[in-house]
Amino acid sequence: MDDDATDNHLRTTEPQADPQAESQEDPQAGDHAVVLGAGMAGLLAARVLARRFARVTVVERDELPEGEAAFRPGLPQSRHAHVLWSRGVDLIELMLPGITGKLVGAGAHLLDSPRDFLWLSPADWFRPVSGARVLLASRELLDRTVRREVLRNGRIRVRAGTPAAGLVAGPDGRSVAGVELRGGERLAARLVVDATGRTSKATAWLAEFGHPAPAVTRYDSHLGYSSRYFAIPEDPGRRWQGMYVQGRPDLPRGGVLMPQDGDRWLVTLIGNGEHAPPVRDEEFFTFARSLRSPALYDAIRDATPLSAPTAFRGTANEWRHYERMERWPAGFVVLGDAACRFNPVYGHGMTVAALAAEALAKEIRTLGPEEIAAASRRIQRRTTAAAAVPWQIATSEDMRYPETDGPPPDRATRILQSYMSRVIAGANTDPAIAARFFGVLSLTSSPGTLLDPVTMVRVLSKWRLPAAPDTADYPAHHGPPVGRAVGAERAQSRPPAAGQ
Ligand SMILES: Cc1cc2nc3c(=O)[nH]c(=O)nc-3n(C[C@H](O)[C@H](O)[C@H](O)COP(=O)(O)OP(=O)(O)OC[C@H]3O[C@@H](n4cnc5c(N)ncnc54)[C@H](O)[C@@H]3O)c2cc1C
Structure with a gap:
């Protein structure tokens, strides 16, 4: 259509x-x-x-x-982080003209992803390039x-x-x-x-x-959520508005930090199976410290919590x-x-x-x-x-996690997973691939756009995936808050990655 x-x-x-x-x-x-x-x-x-x-x-x-x-x-689910991708923003605006402006007027944030985020993908950090619009609000x-x-x-x-x-x-x-x-x-x-x-x-x-x-x-990857609100601490050096530290099969723990209406951050920690995030106050911070990057913990360690952690299972x-x-x-x-x-x-x-x-x-x-x-x-x-495309995105990604219950991936899914690993690694460094990737993730573009010949050549030329399970603590374009010793505390609280 x-x-x-x-x-x-x-x-x-x-x-x-x-x-x-x-x-x-x-x-x-x-x-x-x-x-x-x-x-x-x-x-x-x-x-x-x-x-x-x-x-x-x-x-x-x-x-x-x-x-x-x-x-x-x-x-x-309203106590947990929600993003509305650009396709949803545009469709809802068409059905209810003027609603985007009303949401933004009430404190919602209309951002560009990954440009306005610190976003650690399963491969590496995204650069701050334009990808897709995303609306963040409670x-x-x-x-x-x-x-x-x-x-x-x-x-x-x-x-x-x-x-x-x-x-x-x-x-x-x-x-x-x-x-x-x-x-x-x-x-x-x-x-x-x-x-x-x-x-x-x-x-x-x-x-x-x-x-x-x-x-x-x-398909059940046994993903758990734990979320709480924080007051946004002052940091004149901060040049990002949201953060996403993704987990991956060898360390299935992650966290997302989003600005919300009411001048607050909503922080949602996520983890699969035995890595499901805790709901006790202090353990929330310990878990945040154990992610693949210390950036999220560094952001909230001195922030004032506005709510107790609350859990969601059954995802x-x-x-x-x-x-x-x-x-x-x-x-x-x-x-x-x-x-x-x-x-x-x-x-x-x-x-x-x-x-x-x-x-x-x-x-x-x-x-x-x-x-x-x-x-x-x-x-x-x-x-x-x-539902077809988002179903394929969600289930093929979930099937990467060994603890996921559901029919095993068929050959086509395994090929897709392998190609998507390369797309993500490519999107970390190549703005053109990033634009295509976020076009699909936001459900704005067809997945076929990742398979056009020009994109395929760009993707496959970046075939080398990061071999080490670890990545840089911070992206090249944004360092830790002033006075933070990178990674020192985190090393103690971080569980060993699978296979280590
Ligand atoms: C933890 C979590 C995080 C999520 N994050 C995102 C996100 O980031 N982005 C995103 O796009 N989506 C997200 N979702 C999904 C999103 O919330 C839903 O897919 C979306 O809102 C569509 O839901 P729905 O309207 O079908 O159902 P719901 O939102 O569940 O609404 C169902 C409604 O039906 C009512 N109801 C139930 N039973 C009856 C009954 N017998 N009679 C009358 N009324 C009844 C309920 O009270 C409720 O109001 C998330 C979901 C969860 C669980």
């Missing part, structure tokens, strides 16, 4: 909401869509559906905070701002504090004709979209309609293949993490939600509500296709 076509269908002028219809308490199914879950996938889907349905009801289990951005239990701010912008549309309303409990069958017993809420209330709808995230009950709900469970593909890639099911009920679609979720370390989930909304917009742009319901199976396939 070309970008112009995307712009056009996303920018379709909205018909005015019918004020009379707005005042009805019990909407009729015909022009009504229900979206379950007010996360990123649900809100963007609601925004798109409001173009074709006179009413869209978003049913959300949580009470939704009004006013300031705030934590809510349905988004436990997930609470993203959640509140997207919700606020979506609900400005008069056709969309939200039922907060209302868990969905099941699907309601139509008269034929096969199609979905609405949703049952906890407590027994029913909402009739022509289309029901399940965007309830990783805890989705869609498989069980479909079983009640006689559908077998979908095939599931799962497996999991694809429930609803798109492959032989039968599919009219009037039902599963989107977002409910269909396919990713190891979050690659930062793709929200952008995939935006890509799925874009695919939904494209599929329904000439259809009426009844036709949309009838096209549910095709919509399920087309929206899920948005």
Whole structure:
């Protein structure tokens, strides 16, 4: 699909909401869509559906905070670092014009990666060259701002504090004709979209309609997160805004430091299996000291913590293949993490939600509500296709880690892994390769751009990968804070690399 076509269908002028219809308490199914879950996938889907349905009801289990951005239990991941890559930024801006400016006005940071970061890749440091835009903000701010912008549309309303409990069958017993809420209330709808995230009950709900469970593909690298906020310490010599020290199979520990709204840093430590990061105060620093570079520890060692460390586990890639099911009920679609979720370390989930909304917009742009319901199976396939590239990126990288559970890499994946190692090593030194690499990582460019002849020649000419498991403590373009003895303390706390 070309970008112009995307712009056009996303920018379709909205018909005015019918004020009379707005005042009805019990909407009729015909022009009504229900979206379950007010996360990123649900809100963007609601925004798109409001173009074709006179009413869209978003049913959300949580009470939704009004006013300031705030934590809510349905988004436990919001305590951890979130990046929104340029493709997601651009798509969300198209759906909700002006939102990027509002986010930045509220304290979000729109940076260039790797230019504005100290970023140690599995091979070496990236140079500070331009790659891809990335928006950094607390997930609470993203959640509140997207919700606020979506609900400005008069056709969309939200039922907060209302868990969905099941699907309601139509008269034929096969199609979905609405949703049952906890407590027994029913909402009739022509289309029901399940965007309830990783805890989705869609498989069980479909079983009640006689559908077998979908095939599931799962890769679990047993990655753990531990995160806490810090006040940003003064350092006139600091020329970076964020930091990422990546782990790799021989030392699967890493950390990311991101500026957030509220003039804070959010630091998320990550590690696989037995290297999962701790949540005790002092151990947080000890772990930070044990990474492949002391840069992150040096940055936070004198910083004032603003919160206690908090953990997140359960980061497996999991694809429930609803798109492959032989039968599919009219009037039902599963989107977002409910269909396919990713190891979050690659930062793709929200952008995939935006890509799925874009695919939904494209599929329904000439259809009426009844036709949309009838096209549910095709919509399920087309929206899920948005997951294909990020799935390949996440799973092929996770398969490098020996502790990853999941189908072993096939020959094509091993070739891809080998080539990508060279791409990353090349991107560390060659700005042209870096631009291509970050174009793909940000889901802005097709992976095919890494395989065009000019790029392949550049990549393969840099075939020599770093042989030593260690890298320079700091990149050539940025040294340690003044007065820091490089690496001395770290050496004591660092676990031996695999094979040493
Ligand atoms: C630790 C972590 C870090 C992440 N980091 C990134 C990142 O850096 N970049 C990125 O792009 N993505 C990241 N993600 C992924 C991202 O959070 C999601 O992929 C993305 O938000 C899409 O989620 P969703 O809307 O499908 O589901 P969710 O965000 O989980 O939202 C689901 C919603 O449904 C509601 N709900 C649940 N059950 C019911 C019910 N029965 N009835 C009604 N409502 C219900 C929940 O309360 C919630 O509001 C991360 C994920 C995790 C876990």
